[in-house]
Amino acid sequence: MKTSSIQSLVLATLGSLHLLSSPLRADDQQFSKLAFSLVPSHQGHFSDIATIAGRNRTIFVWGVGAEDGDSTTQYAPEVRFRGEFAKQCDYALDKIGWMLVNRNAGLADIVMLRVY
Incomplete structure (x- = not known):
């Protein structure tokens, strides 16, 4: 397996981010789930x-790697910074931060992070 493929696999799952926001009163909101595919090649x-909301809100983010966020190639999206592992990690964390900001959260709200 090529080194860049291994690096892509390592970054492929910067997964299971668990984020909690301030608790809501049980009367204020019932259980709801919203799921989003932000990368065009992931659609469908x-x-x-x-986002799972009810008494508390939890945001799950998974499968974030160095694939170009604007790539429309379904099965082989363009990977940014091939051969530059540190830059790939920075780009993946930037993407996670952008996803969280759009849900009124941030990197400081991360409770658990798994990197494979």
Whole structure:
């Protein structure tokens, strides 16, 4: 397997981000789930981010890597910074930060992060 493929696999799952916001009163909101595919090549295949809300809100983000966020190639999106592992990690974290900001959260709200 090529080194860049291994690096892409390592970054492919910067997954299971668990984020909690301030608790809501049980009377204020019932359970709801919203799932989004933000990367065009993921549309119809899987969600990049899901928000579960009820008494508390939890945001799950998974499968974030160095693939170009604007890539429309379904099965082989363009990977940014091939051969530059540190830059790929920075780009993946930037993408996660952007996803969270759009859900009124940020990197400081991360409770758990798994990197494979």
